[in-house]
Amino acid sequence: xxxxxxxxxxxxxxxxxxxxxxxxxxxMYTEHSGVMxxxxxxxxxxxxxxxxxxxTQHTSLPLALAVGAAVGALFALVHAFLxxxxxxxxxxxxxxxxxTGTGFAAFxxxxxxxxxxxxxxxxxxxxxxxxxxxxxxLVGPLVFGHDWVVYLSWVLVAASAFWLFRTRWGxxxxxxxxxxxxxxxxxxxxxxxxxxxxxxxxxxAGLGGTYLIAGIFSNYQxxxxxxxxxxxxxxxxxxxxxPWRALAAAYxxxxxxxxxxxxxxxxxxxxxxxxxxxxxxxTIAALILISARSSAARKYSAxxxxxxxxSRESR
Amino acid sequence: MNLAVGAxxxxxxxRPLPPLWVRAAAPTFSVFFGLVIGAVIIWAAGQDPVLAYxxxxxxxxxxxxxxxxxxxxxxxxxxxxxxxxxAFRMKIWNIGAEGQLIMGAVASAGMGLWIGDGVGGPVGxxxxxxxxxxxxxxxxxxxxxxxxxxxxxxxxxTLMLNFVALNIMNYLIFSSISYWRDAERVTFPSxxxxxEILFLPRLSGRLHIGLFIAVAxxxxxxxxxxxxxxxxxxxxxxxxPRAARYAGMGVDRKILSVLMVSGALAGLAGGIEVGGxxxxxxxxxxxxxxxxxxxxxxxxxxxxxxxxxxxxxFVASITNAGPGLQSIxxxxxxxxxxxxxxxxxIVAGEWFLRNTIRVQxxxxxxxxxxx
Numbered sequence: 001x002x003x004x005x006x007x008x009x010x011x012x013x014x015x016x017x018x019x020x021x022x023x024x025x026x027x028m029y030t031e032h033s034g035v036m037x038x039x040x041x042x043x044x045x046x047x048x049x050x051x052x053x054x055x056t057q058h059t060s061l062p063l064a065l066a067v068g069a070a071v072g073a074l075f076a077l078v079h080a081f082l083x084x085x086x087x088x089x090x091x092x093x094x095x096x097x098x099x100t101g102t103g104f105a106a107f108x109x110x111x112x113x114x115x116x117x118x119x120x121x122x123x124x125x126x127x128x129x130x131x132x133x134x135x136x137x138l139v140g141p142l143v144f145g146h147d148w149v150v151y152l153s154w155v156l157v158a159a160s161a162f163w164l165f166r167t168r169w170g171x172x173x174x175x176x177x178x179x180x181x182x183x184x185x186x187x188x189x190x191x192x193x194x195x196x197x198x199x200x201x202x203x204x205a206g207l208g209g210t211y212l213i214a215g216i217f218s219n220y221q222x223x224x225x226x227x228x229x230x231x232x233x234x235x236x237x238x239x240x241x242x243p244w245r246a247l248a249a250a251y252x253x254x255x256x257x258x259x260x261x262x263x264x265x266x267x268x269x270x271x272x273x274x275x276x277x278x279x280x281x282x283t284i285a286a287l288i289l290i291s292a293r294s295s296a297a298r299k300y301s302a303x304x305x306x307x308x309x310x311s312r313e314s315r
Numbered sequence: 316m317n318l319a320v321g322a323x324x325x326x327x328x329x330r331p332l333p334p335l336w337v338r339a340a341a342p343t344f345s346v347f348f349g350l351v352i353g354a355v356i357i358w359a360a361g362q363d364p365v366l367a368y369x370x371x372x373x374x375x376x377x378x379x380x381x382x383x384x385x386x387x388x389x390x391x392x393x394x395x396x397x398x399x400x401x402a403f404r405m406k407i408w409n410i411g412a413e414g415q416l417i418m419g420a421v422a423s424a425g426m427g428l429w430i431g432d433g434v435g436g437p438v439g440x441x442x443x444x445x446x447x448x449x450x451x452x453x454x455x456x457x458x459x460x461x462x463x464x465x466x467x468x469x470x471x472x473t474l475m476l477n478f479v480a481l482n483i484m485n486y487l488i489f490s491s492i493s494y495w496r497d498a499e500r501v502t503f504p505s506x507x508x509x510x511e512i513l514f515l516p517r518l519s520g521r522l523h524i525g526l527f528i529a530v531a532x533x534x535x536x537x538x539x540x541x542x543x544x545x546x547x548x549x550x551x552x553x554x555x556p557r558a559a560r561y562a563g564m565g566v567d568r569k570i571l572s573v574l575m576v577s578g579a580l581a582g583l584a585g586g587i588e589v590g591g592x593x594x595x596x597x598x599x600x601x602x603x604x605x606x607x608x609x610x611x612x613x614x615x616x617x618x619x620x621x622x623x624x625x626x627x628x629f630v631a632s633i634t635n636a637g638p639g640l641q642s643i644x645x646x647x648x649x650x651x652x653x654x655x656x657x658x659x660x661i662v663a664g665e666w667f668l669r670n671t672i673r674v675q676x677x678x679x680x681x682x683x684x685x686x
Contacts (some may be wrong), residue, residue: 081663091410095607096658096662097655099654099655101655103651104652106648107356107652110648227481230478233474255335270489273485276482287461
């Protein structure tokens with residue numbers, strides 16, 4: 001009985017962990033290019049609400065996800081223009097983006113007397129594997145029980161780890177984030193790189209937002225992301241800017257979000273608020289540990305030029 | 316940054332101090348531009364932008380009640396704006412005003428409940444607000460200490476602490492029968508009310524003296540940054556931490572003091588909300604928003620303490636207009652979106668203050684000047 005409750009909470013953690021992971025992976029690309037985008041929560045809501053709307057009009061879920069990702073990328077384009085071209089303070093621009101995205105989603109959601117909140121997606125995300133495989137003990141629900149977006153996120157993690165650390169393009173990207181002047185000298189366009197990967201980050205947030213609203217909740221309510229975008233921001237730091245660690249961290253954060261409920265079933269009463277606060281406490285702890293120890297810091301610390309605008313003239 | 320167009324090129328150059336008309340025109344044009352973008356979105360959603368905007372001016376400014384509503388909303392925003400400003404002056408990025416405000420509200424409500432009817436009038440109110448400011452400062456210290464001694468990035472730690480504070484407040488009201496919670500209201504959890512003698516005195520209608528406290532805080536901060544040794548050292552440390560270190564200014568202690576002053580201002584905002592408006596710890600009214608908006612307000616005010624006041628009032632007037640829009644068939648949520656768009660546009664407009672655009676013959680063409 002206890003084991004099944006724990007298993008259940010891990011399986012549901014994969015569900016809630018996936019939008020965090022998708023948004024976090026996107027932000028990881030953005031930050032590796034030296035741009036910090038605090039606007040994840042806004043891009044998730046803004047992209048997610050449009051993606052959800054598409055899912056209520058059209059049976060194709062891939063289309064809904066693609067539209068959600070595109071809208072997220074458009075929001076990120078605004079941040080890229082402000083942060084890269086105009087070189088404004090990235091914190092200010094990112095927070096303005098949170099307010100804009102949240103407001104945009106609330107506005108779209110409130111039209112026609114909140115018609116969108118009564119809508120349901122026309123189709124739902126079905127499990128990929130047959131019942132036989134899903135009924136296998138342990139590995140069934142853990143490995144074979146998910147819909148295709150979860151497997152897509154695993155593929156994206158593997159692909160990101162390869163792209164970032166094993167390819168030329170990944171090296172160029174990291175060079176721009178670590179030392180833009182040096183990257184510029186060898187002919188890498190700092191501006192183009194930062195624009196592209198800031199938009200990749202927005203696409204990840206839009207994808208995660210759409211999956212959250214159309215897939216997990218199948219329903220839109222105001223402020224439905226409830227801070228998941230901020231958890232995604234914390235995830236990137238907690239994972240030390242590494243994709244595989246992000247996968248693990250997303251599920252740890254996901255477990256914490258559901259654990260309170262599961263523990264209550266088996267009679268352990270830990271307030272959900274404490275568990276909800278834990279991802280943020282853990283991230284602060286990880287951050288302090290990294291900054292206090294110099295050897296670990298070199299490997300898992302932020303890109304050197306993170307949030308620092310680049311201009312050739314002041315090189 | 317050069318952009319070649321045929322035989323000519325567009326040159327973008329930094330400039331030191333723009334002429335006065337540009338300084339005035341840039342934000343005005345930005346606001347106009349933002350309103351146009353907002354109008355397009357409102358129009359695309361099938362609602363009437365002109366009607367929405369006229370109604371917003373009416374509901375935000377015109378008349379006694381709209382004006383009072385706007386000033387009540389502006390009060391905490393002025394303080395969180397100042398909180399962001401003082402840290403930004405030293406290039407310390409405190410984005411934890413939200414959490415510091417919440418902890419200030421928790422402490423003020425707790426202190427208010429503890430005092431009860433015991434200490435009446437001004438003394439009780441001062442104690443209550445001081446508790447809020449102290450709690451905000453201590454909450455900021457949680458990020459300031461690692462920043463000062465391990466160089467832990469304060470952007471992330473202050474941001475993360477917001478959500479820790481939010482969950483603490485939720486726990487006190489929603490998940491436990493705490494000291495702060497009204498134990499008799501079970502189905503609709505809410506905070507226990509503080510004694511009426513601790514309510515901030517009111518000036519007119521809902522308008523309470525918190526506004527004066529906020530404006531006074533702006534004046535004190537302006538004076539402290541301009542005329543005290545502390546203010547001078549904050550400015551020098553912000554411009555060049557190395558120079559400050561060589562001059563023996565004690566940069567670590569300065570980081571600690573600036574972040575704690577910043578946290579105290581945000582905590583005071585929380586205390587004033589409890590004493591002046593909410594009269595209990597109310598998580599529904601203290602959830603995320605004012606702290607983040609304060610950061611943008613500080614930036615839009617170009618880090619000037621007195622500039623924060625009108626900018627906060629302007630932003631508050633938009634917020635205040637929201638509920639009134641419902642009656643004319645425009646979603647009240649439009650105001651948050653509009654605020655975000657205006658923020659983005661004004662921030663972008665600031666660029667025109669620092670740069671000038673000039674068209675000249677392209678490099679390589681006969682008329683080109685040496686660079």
